[in-house]
Amino acid sequence: MPIASYSLGAGANVARFAWLGYVLALAVMFALYWFFPGSLLMLTHIAIMAILVMSLDLVTGYAGLPTLGHAAMFGMGAYSAGLFAKHFSPDPLLGLLVGAGSGALIAFISGLFLVRYQGLAFLMLTIAVTLILQSLANSFQGITGGDNGLTGYDISPLLGQFNFDMFGVTGYWYSMIAMLVCYAVLRRIMRSPFGLCCVGIRENRERMAANGTRIYPHLVRLYVIAGFFAGVAGALSAQVTQVVSLDSLGFELSAEALVMLVLGGLGTLNGAIIGTTLYSVIHHYAATANPFHWLFVIGGLLMLVVFLPKGLLNRFMSRVGRNVLSLIGRGT
Numbered sequence: 001m002p003i004a005s006y007s008l009g010a011g012a013n014v015a016r017f018a019w020l021g022y023v024l025a026l027a028v029m030f031a032l033y034w035f036f037p038g039s040l041l042m043l044t045h046i047a048i049m050a051i052l053v054m055s056l057d058l059v060t061g062y063a064g065l066p067t068l069g070h071a072a073m074f075g076m077g078a079y080s081a082g083l084f085a086k087h088f089s090p091d092p093l094l095g096l097l098v099g100a101g102s103g104a105l106i107a108f109i110s111g112l113f114l115v116r117y118q119g120l121a122f123l124m125l126t127i128a129v130t131l132i133l134q135s136l137a138n139s140f141q142g143i144t145g146g147d148n149g150l151t152g153y154d155i156s157p158l159l160g161q162f163n164f165d166m167f168g169v170t171g172y173w174y175s176m177i178a179m180l181v182c183y184a185v186l187r188r189i190m191r192s193p194f195g196l197c198c199v200g201i202r203e204n205r206e207r208m209a210a211n212g213t214r215i216y217p218h219l220v221r222l223y224v225i226a227g228f229f230a231g232v233a234g235a236l237s238a239q240v241t242q243v244v245s246l247d248s249l250g251f252e253l254s255a256e257a258l259v260m261l262v263l264g265g266l267g268t269l270n271g272a273i274i275g276t277t278l279y280s281v282i283h284h285y286a287a288t289a290n291p292f293h294w295l296f297v298i299g300g301l302l303m304l305v306v307f308l309p310k311g312l313l314n315r316f317m318s319r320v321g322r323n324v325l326s327l328i329g330r331g332t
Contacts (some may be wrong), residue, residue: 022180029176040168040327046280047175048236052180053260053272055229060258061266062190063222064202068254069126071229072110072133073103075249077234079137079144082244086153092164092174096235103231104224106133111223117215127251134249150244164240171240178236179273182229186269189225198222199267281317 032043056070077099084098110129116121137144144150157163162170189195197218200208209215238244247253256279264275 022184025180029173029180031063035171037167040172042280042284044168044171044175044240046277047172047179048233048240049260050179050258050273050276051232051233051236053257053276054182054186054269055226055233056257056261057267057269057272058186058190058198058222058226058229060261061268061272062195062202063198065115065219065220066123066258067126067132068123068251068258069128070226070230070257071249071251071253072126072130073107073230074234074237074253075130075133075137075244076106077103077231078148078238078244078248079234080231081235081238082150082153083143085155085239086150090154090156092155092158092239095239096178096232096246099235099238100228100231103234104228107221107230108224111220111227115223124185127254130249130251130254134246137249138246144244147246149246150238151242153242154208155239155242164242168240175236175240178232182232183269183273186229190269193242194221 033040036043039307050129052074053071053074055221056067059065059070080102081095081099084095089095110126114125114129117125138146141148155164158174160168162173182308190198197208197213201213201215201218205215232246237248260275261272262275263279264273265271
C-alpha cells in the first residue's frame with residue numbers, strides 16, 4: 001500500500017474515532033443527567049473547573065510553564081460577565097464572550113511580560129499578578145462588592161427559552177456543552193503545527209530557536225488562548241451561580257486547578273477532565289462524610305500525585321499500551 005494512501009486511511013480512522021468520542025461524551029452527559037438528578041450542581045461545577053484546568057494545561061502541560069496564577073484570568077472572566085449582566089445585558093452568550101475576551105485581555109497584558117521568564121521566576125510572577133487583581137477587586141467595593149461579592153444581577157433565559165432554575169438543569173447542560181466545545185477546539189489547536197511548536201519549545205527551546213521558531217510570540221499567543229478559555233470558565237461560573245466572590249481570584253483556586261491537572265496528567269486534555277472529576281468527587285464526598293477532617297483525604301490525594309508524577313491517565317494508558325504490544329507480539 002502506498003504511504004500516501006496509508007496516511008489518508010489513518011487520518012480518516014482518527015477522525016472517525018474522534019467523532020465517536022464526542023458521541024460517547026454526549027451519551028455520558030445524558031446518563032449523568034438521568035441517574036444523578038440530585039447532583040447536577042456538583043456536575044456543573046466539575047464541567048466549569050474542567051474548562052479551567054484544560055486552559056491551565058496549555059500553559060503548564062504543553063508549554064512547560066508552571067503557574068499558580070491562573071485564577072487571574074478566571075476571576076477576570078467572572079467579574080466581567082457579572083458586571084456585563086448587571087449594567088448592560090443579561091444575555092448569557094454575550095456575557096460568555098465578554099468574559100472570554102476579558103480573560104484573553106488580561107492574559108495578553110500580563111503575558112507580554114511573564115513569558116519572558118521561566119521556572120520559579122515565572123511561577124512567582126503569576127502569583128503576584130493574581131494577588132494584585134484580587135487586591136484591586138477588594139478595593140473597588142462599589143463596583144465589585146468587595147468581600148461581599150458581586151451580586152444583584154440576573155441572567156436571561158438561554159437562547160430565550162431555557163431559564164436558569166434552582167435545580168441547575170439549564171446550568172448543567174449549558175456548562176457541559178461548553179466544556180465539550182472547549183475540548184474540541186483546544187484539541188484541534190494543540191494538534192495543529194502551532195500546538196506542536198509549543199510542545200517543541202517545552203522539550204528544547206534552544207533547538208526550536210535554532211530551527212527558526214520564534215519562541216516569544218508563540219508563548220504569548222498560547223498564553224492568550226489559555227486566558228480566553230479560563231475566562232470562559234469564569235463567565236460560566238458567574239452566570240450559573242449568579243454571584244462572584246473574591247475567591248475567584250484567589251491563590252487557592254489556582255493551586256486546586258494545578259493539583260487537578262497533575263492528578264490527571266500533564267499535557268493531555270483528557271487527563272485534565274479526569275483529574276478534575278476525580279478531585280472534585282473525592283472533595284465533595286470527603287467533606288460530606290467528615291466536615292472537620294476532610295483535608296486529611298485531600299492530603300492523601302496530594303501524596304498520590306507525588307507517587308504518580310505522570311498522572312493517573314498517563315499511567316493507565318502506558319499500561320494499556322504495554323498490554324496491547326504484548327498481545328501483538330504474541331500474535332506474530
